[in-house]
Amino acid sequence: MADPSTYRPAPGTIPEAPGVYRFSDESGRVIYVGKAKSLRSRLNSYFADLSGLHPRTRRMVTTAASVQWTVVGTEVEALQLEYNWIKEYDPQFNVRYRDDKTYPVLAVTLNEEFPQLKVYRGPRRKGVRYFGPYAHAWAIRETLKLLTRVFPARVCSPGVFKRHGQIGRPCMFGYIGKCAAPCVGRVSAEEHREIVLDFCEFLAGHTDQLINRIEKQMHTAAAEMDFERAARLRDDAGALRRVVEKQAVVLGDGTDADVVAFALDPLEAAVQVFHVRGGRVRGQRGWVVERGEEDSLEVLVGQFLAQFYGEQAALAGSADDATQPVPREVLVPAMPEDHAVLTQWLSDLRGSRVSLRTAQRGDKRALAETVERNAKESLTQHKLKRAGDLTARSAALEEIQEYLELDSAPLRIECTDVSHVQGSDVVASLVVFEDGLPKKADYRRFSIRGGSEGGDVAAIAEVVRRRFQRYLRESAEENEHDPTSTSCSGETADGSPMTGEIDPAALDGPLPGIDPTTGRPRKFAYAPNLLVVDGGAPQVAAAAEVLSELGITDVAVCGLAKRLEEVWLPGEEMPAILPRTSEALYLLQRIRDEAHRFAITYHRQKRSTRMTTSELDGVPGLGASRKTALIKHFGSVRKLRAATVEQITEVPGVGRRTAEAVLTALHADDGAKRSSTIDTGEAS
Template identity: 45%
Template sequence: MSLIAPWRPRTADIPTQPGVYRFLDEKGTVVYVGKAKNLRNRVTSYFVSPERLIDRTRRMVQTARSIDWTVVQTERAALQLEYAWIKQYQPEFNIRFRDDKSYPYLVVTVSDDIPRVFLSRRKDIKGAKYFGPFANSWALKDTLSTLLRAFPVRSCTQSVYRRAKRQARPCLLGDIGKCAAPCVDRVSPEEHKALALGLAAFMDGKDDRVLDTLRYDMIQAAERLDFEKAAKLRDRIDAIETIMVKNTMVLDEAVDADIFGIATDDLHAAAYVFRVRGGRIRQARGWVLDGEEPLSEAELIETLLRDGFDDSFPPARVVALPRLPESHGVWQERLGQVRQEQGERGGVEIRVAKRGDLASLAETVRINARQTLQSFLSKRSTDVVARSAALAELGEALGLPEAPLRIECFDVSHLGGENPVAAMVVFEDGIPRKDHYRKFALDAPQDDTAGIYEVVSRRLRRLQEGSVEAAGEQDGPRQKSGFAYPPGLLVIDGGQPQVNAAKRALDDSGMDIAVCGLAKRLEEVWLPGRDFPVILPRSSEALFLLQRVRDEAHRAAISYQRSTRKRSLKSELVDIPGVGEAMANALLKTFGSVAQVRTADVETLQKVPGVGKKLAQTIFTSLHG
């Protein structure tokens, strides 16, 4: 970690998707905006040794006190958002985009009687459709030249058009087929306008005839061994694809919307919002929705509608949500009143974005909501103060003499009673100790309680054996295994029956170790021999720690069970005479499972590569007894 940036985010918390990041100073002022194809790679590059940074970047990092980011779906969308935010915030350390010079747009004057297509860096023509901005002017010009071959819309200025009309002679573009020449009536105004609308539709991503034509011409050129022409056509295809990525960051200037997204786990929820004004994302913000009790999706939606607006951003004309609220009309009326009280005209429409640019933005917002939730959970689990508070609170809630610095959690997993396994995970000081994790293959227990009794008994036996070995060492201490360290608390994934089973194992071993269980349904903490559970507050750091420990044990047990399931399925096939590892893999790849292999007849089995009639009959007979 760089000494000049103690606020640096954890690398694991930074997403690897494309996005835009913002450095902020101690007052919350944006001092730098940047984009990245991979946010993690780009953001971490700022936190190297200061002497490796150029002077301007080093001063920027020294000035900043925090960083946030917004995930988008494409690098193209990241460029659009970066452009908009640099124009909006005017960051001190940004150079590009701050002056009047900006990236070009492709303009189609669809409202004119004789539409025109051209490039412009300004957006002040009424009735025109704008596409962009685009990063590469040369790529845009080259692609426009190609598009005019399929959509020969006039691109000349008004003075050139009037002169050609007066002289009854088209310009060079008309002669080479890149203009339909409406100036000399080669096409009617209606036909020419249809061409312009077709070009606009292509730019909207609704017509891919140009790319199909170019790909066909490229293949034909290659077959004629005209590789130079094929290469040029390939470059034109690449140029078109470069600028034709769907633009969801720059919308029509009339778009005025608040787009909300939600991400949840069992006990926590996070929200994210894009506030679009005049077709630009003016704010992107995420926050955690926390309360005393878990909220349903309907309650979360109403929370967004109640608390998701402030004086700086009154409700937009359109509010897009993951689902409609139950009192749909009432909320529309209430938000409309708030909008009018803050001097805005028009009402509010609440809807779910199902198609078009708003739907694409809604998906991006949902991704950012999930990222906000993951960052919150990660920061909470790595906060030293929070971990210490969690351990102290847990010890107090369970009546322990001291905080349990080493916690071991057990979970049993099986598939319909088959392949029973168990896993033990270890947390020390609230952090996973993965080198001490252990996996157990169980001896076909009758139920989960018997499985818990078996795995806890085996763990305690290894602990006792380790103690005896340590006491008998003559040549100094040896490296201890994970089994040799005594836990301060055993946690069981389950309720009262499972906890009582673990307690029986402790009693039978003669060891006195605290044990509790965490039941999934209501997140209740059970102690052995108690008729009622311990209820920890939903916002409790102790409950959060127990959940992490329980969920990690569940994940480890499920992963181990799945791996043994695959081995057992394959072994069932390998036991058939004439079927080896490679053939078993081929059968599973073809049919998906042993059950599907069992349903196949001899003729179907023969279709597997390497399976002849005799082997197919052997496989069929073996699987059917």
């Protein structure tokens, strides 16, 4: 680990001008690239106290051995140079939004004498025009199946094209009319290229013009009594309409825009982009990348725009491809800090003004929400795929054993979290994971008896105490009625020792793990290998102290702090920093997030129940069960307030006197609220 002070530039030598800087390791490999309005201010921040830096930044500056910079004239030039350096050096500490090769595109090889239509994955090439990306390769083949009857262009490979040219006989597509058969000279190279260009114009969005042209030809053929040709043109127009219908209209004004959305968690970020051209969704793509602790949404948006559109501009270098690398409008979930610089840079790439903004209302806002839902779903599917990987789960448990120095891999992990709003309705959750997967049947929720007294630390201590007191009690009951012990000892009638074997089936007792009074499994009769608490050193210390008081020594404890994903151990002054790409940290984070979700759900349920019935407190003759019946019958207090006495008495168990008391109480509350409002107004 290098000491940053050994390669820190001398004071005053760093210019204050805008520029781009790069950190390199001992071998000279570039590990990080960044830009700044003021190089001196930005670089000095890296050489501050290491304890004040984020772990990722601290790891970067201690890995580096040197730093260099380049001064530029404007911030736009800095943005362009930063993109070029990131692309050239591929630094390990920069977030890279690599093009996802699982998304195929429709390629048109305009650089060939007889252009080919094909499904393609891989790097872009000069002279080839691309459409997409599509979600699946079959979607491209379905599009070609519909369009080649209207635009009979070549779809065969170079080998097939050459072979049929040599034998002088077209392939099956040539016989059924889905290829113009340029291989055998049915059409010239110029005629075939015209067919391909019409195909490209249709996919580029000029659909109405082509359909109208075909319909005019159809009417002309019908007027000339050429009904066979008119029927064929009719079918062609219908095929084009079916293709257009598959691309849903999302913006009625024909807007050309890219809609970007993010879904974040503390370790990763998912981004989705919908490409809208002519008001229709023409393509979609997405990425899931590692996220740094200090990377806010604004920072991630800025990084993504610079890398994505820089790559698009590089790919749009084909002489035959007139597609703009940047649309007229880019909708983002949050504006980056240097949005003015990014807007200018995007406008330069397009050659005309580009609007960079967030959608506030209307159809564009609705579309942005749809893209955000897709991003969240993408992140969820990524997590589920990772969680469902048996190899990854096994590696996670082994890594947890190694990092926490446990005797064995923690096959059963329990996690607890506390939820409340300013100390009210304090609840807690306990979730259970076995072999890296959630065991929801063992989940438990707790209503904290002490309320907000003592804060989260006291709540954690109460949950741990109640959970493990139950464990000790059920374990004792289990031992008293353990039918799995097949040996016995005692005395015979003459007083001699007696030993022997007993058939477990002959015992008249409960089954192992079953409560004899309820017949249900004893959920708390099993102790976890690892107890995780949501929090830092105070919460971990409280949980460890309770376990010590109860005499439990075989349960390991750790805490996971949300802000920096630090793992705290009892009695340790400093946390353990697990690698952010490790399966162990991912599993611990997933368990903690599940405990948080379960606690939040219970808290919202409890708070909702309290708020809906609080206005009915104190009504004579109205107990808890009748309150619940009234709310369930009417749906809300507002609807109950608008009801009549006769409607209220329809609820079972509620008489006329009680109904009148309910309405009197509710309308009295309204009067008190109005009076309070009037008094406040007079005082002001």
